[in-house]
Amino acid sequence: MPxxxxxxxxxxxxxxxxxxxxxxxDSSFVLHPFVPMSLQSELQHRVASALRAAGIEESLAVVTTxxxxxxxxxxxxxxxxxAKALKKNPREVAASILSHLKVEDLCKAxxxxxxxxxxxxxxxxxxxxxxxxxxxxxxxxxxxxxxxxTIIIDFSSPNVAKPMHVGHIRSTILGDSLSRIARHLGHxxxxxxxxxxxxxxxxxxxxxxxxxxxxxxLEQAPIAELVRLYREVNALEETDPAIKETVRHELVKLQxxxxxxxxxxxxAVALSWKEFERLYGLLGVSFDERLGESFYNDxxxxxxxxxxxxKIAVVSEGAVCIFFPGSPELEEKPxxxxxxxxxxxxxxxxxxxxxxxxxxxxxxxVWYVTGAPQQLHFxxxxxxxRRMGVTTDLRHIAFGSILGEDRKMMKTRSGENVxxxxxxxxxxxxxxxxxxxxxxxxxxxxxxxxxxxxGLGAVKYADLMQHRLTDYVFSWEKMLSFQGNTAPxxxxxxxxxxSIFRKAxxxxxxxxxxxxxxxxxxxRALALQFLQFGEIxxxxxxxxxxxxxCLYLYELAxxxxxxxxxxxILKSEGSVRSSRLALAGVTAEVLKTGLSLLGIGVPERM
RNA sequence: GCACCCGUAGCUCAGGGGAUAGAGCAGGGGAUUUCUAAUCCCUUGGUCGGAGGUUCGAAUCCUCCCGGGUGCGCCA
Numbered sequence: 001m002p003x004x005x006x007x008x009x010x011x012x013x014x015x016x017x018x019x020x021x022x023x024x025x026d027s028s029f030v031l032h033p034f035v036p037m038s039l040q041s042e043l044q045h046r047v048a049s050a051l052r053a054a055g056i057e058e059s060l061a062v063v064t065t066x067x068x069x070x071x072x073x074x075x076x077x078x079x080x081x082x083a084k085a086l087k088k089n090p091r092e093v094a095a096s097i098l099s100h101l102k103v104e105d106l107c108k109a110x111x112x113x114x115x116x117x118x119x120x121x122x123x124x125x126x127x128x129x130x131x132x133x134x135x136x137x138x139x140x141x142x143x144x145x146x147x148x149x150t151i152i153i154d155f156s157s158p159n160v161a162k163p164m165h166v167g168h169i170r171s172t173i174l175g176d177s178l179s180r181i182a183r184h185l186g187h188x189x190x191x192x193x194x195x196x197x198x199x200x201x202x203x204x205x206x207x208x209x210x211x212x213x214x215x216x217x218l219e220q221a222p223i224a225e226l227v228r229l230y231r232e233v234n235a236l237e238e239t240d241p242a243i244k245e246t247v248r249h250e251l252v253k254l255q256x257x258x259x260x261x262x263x264x265x266x267x268a269v270a271l272s273w274k275e276f277e278r279l280y281g282l283l284g285v286s287f288d289e290r291l292g293e294s295f296y297n298d299x300x301x302x303x304x305x306x307x308x309x310x311k312i313a314v315v316s317e318g319a320v321c322i323f324f325p326g327s328p329e330l331e332e333k334p335x336x337x338x339x340x341x342x343x344x345x346x347x348x349x350x351x352x353x354x355x356x357x358x359x360x361x362x363x364x365x366v367w368y369v370t371g372a373p374q375q376l377h378f379x380x381x382x383x384x385x386r387r388m389g390v391t392t393d394l395r396h397i398a399f400g401s402i403l404g405e406d407r408k409m410m411k412t413r414s415g416e417n418v419x420x421x422x423x424x425x426x427x428x429x430x431x432x433x434x435x436x437x438x439x440x441x442x443x444x445x446x447x448x449x450x451x452x453x454x455g456l457g458a459v460k461y462a463d464l465m466q467h468r469l470t471d472y473v474f475s476w477e478k479m480l481s482f483q484g485n486t487a488p489x490x491x492x493x494x495x496x497x498x499s500i501f502r503k504a505x506x507x508x509x510x511x512x513x514x515x516x517x518x519x520x521x522x523x524r525a526l527a528l529q530f531l532q533f534g535e536i537x538x539x540x541x542x543x544x545x546x547x548x549x550c551l552y553l554y555e556l557a558x559x560x561x562x563x564x565x566x567x568x569i570l571k572s573e574g575s576v577r578s579s580r581l582a583l584a585g586v587t588a589e590v591l592k593t594g595l596s597l598l599g600i601g602v603p604e605r606m
Numbered sequence: 607g608c609a610c611c612c613g614u615a616g617c618u619c620a621g622g623g624g625a626u627a628g629a630g631c632a633g634g635g636g637a638u639u640u641c642u643a644a645u646c647c648c649u650u651g652g653u654c655g656g657a658g659g660u661u662c663g664a665a666u667c668c669u670c671c672c673g674g675g676u677g678c679g680c681c682a
Contacts, residue, residue, distance in 0.1 A: 339680045484630040570641045
């Protein structure tokens, strides 16, 4: 199985889904999530009022952060958009809007620039007020959605009897992060690990188990032994068609409930789970449910029979298929749900799984976090589900493949791909070396704890920071880098702040929350950045793109590091000191919360 | 053959109608009596694969072409 793929079928027009993604929830939170305290949304309201007064369509009132700080803090392109429809000069339209715009309590006088941009520079006082609002808010300006949805997120889904390798990291980490964000925004989330515990790999495993199982090796390193069996049988099959047939027969026997094969299967599943649990524990990933493929076995036959009876499925060339007349994309691509030999397919399991989920949780949405190559499969499954009357929003959260140095997908069978356990161990080991060097006084146990947080953070961040649809070339160097745009960079910003607070406490300086007063440019830049926190999370969830959160946090840490260089905190005095301390404190909170939503922890020192 | 994705700096990637296209790494030069240098500052580096089109405005949308990848009835 290629690593970019899951053990499960795929398919669905993920591009269409991606494009439509901002429409599946309430339109009310699509464009501008309700952030009543936010300066940005307040400006937007003011612009909307001005547009109304100027006789222009209010929905054009979109305020964004300025493209360049030279132009100010925020901007709106409404005049240029309106000018197009009105067939007027954009700058004249902008002037007309300005004449109706009342923002003197928030900004310096707005200016018209370029082709018709209206730029806003926020007053230091207004910015200070806004920051103090966020600082007082437990949720740091992040509102929950008014109408929470029930979302089932199906991710990770490794195959039993095979090791988890780097190809599994994307689904696992992406799914985990999306789950955390969705929950944080108030949705009801059910995470399910639809593990591949009933695939055709068992024919090979059982054959190998019966013919050349090394019991000592199984004792020592169970997964490795199972993999060895799998690979050896795989190789044998290539050369001997008779063995291939026997292997297939072992699978059929298992599916028919053969006692011996069932027992081997149970042991293999249990051994695999043990290893998966170890990795999930290390990664801090948990699931509400682990209903693997085998859970749905008994449902497959009746499901197919019912679909046949309902004339949704038909027999074609001996196989049971669902056709999609009237759908140009799927006209020639039926969904097969029973082979001519009576065996079931992944689509069958997916449909049975969906029925179960519908009945048990009545979800508003089901998200399948699997590789992009599976899009057609999901398209077929979703189309089948619709024929069955399912109206739930089904979405394939596709992601690109991890490529080898040769820019081709890493192949499981070639054996060259990197096992996840080894990658994580290496990351932690390298982090430990750095921690020991930088923080030799820390007790060993403390160093190990810090190394774990940093090493795992680096690996997770390296994956999450990438646009999820892009293929990327796997590189140890990138995965294990602790410099530049990496998790340790973000963690370091947090650690610096914690260090300042420790020192303040030691010196008897009050760290009680105090009002923030913005004056220095570095303070402005930092403050404006964490005011965006409330908006960014909604955008991330709407597009299912944690890389935007990574980018946001990187910029926050970047601005903090500059502030740190430019604005001494403990060296300053009085209200300036307490203000800067408070500013740093909020930054730390946003960093910690933001990273936790990526599934990344923060150490107190590093 | 058909469908989908991708092509942006030496490398790895952001940006997906808006102002002079950004970052990390790599390369060059600086900063530490000062809250952690896993940091900061400066700097080198780009006909955004190509050609048309739409638009006041295109890396971004449309069409075609080139190049790479992936998928496409009894695998998962």
